Amino acid sequence: MAFPIKTCSICGEEFELRPDKPGFANRCWECSTPEAMAGADKLRQDAEERKAASEVNEARRKAIRDLLYRKDS
Secondary structure (H helix, E strand, C coil): CCCCCEEECCCCEECCCCCCCCCCCCHHHHHHHHHHHHHHHEEEEEEEHHHHHHHHHHHHHHHHHHHHCCCCC
């Protein structure tokens, strides 16, 4: 089975759209690679950042729970 031929929206070159290709369906592999690498750096957090995010999420969950289950007086 042949893969569909697409044109890259960034560089304009034609490429085969393969199911295991990383990145976007309208970009060739070379144009998708820098963004894929940039996303991996964003996920790295140190212990203080994880603790702060956890505290913020806990406060958010508590506020939502209080709004949903409060008794109307």
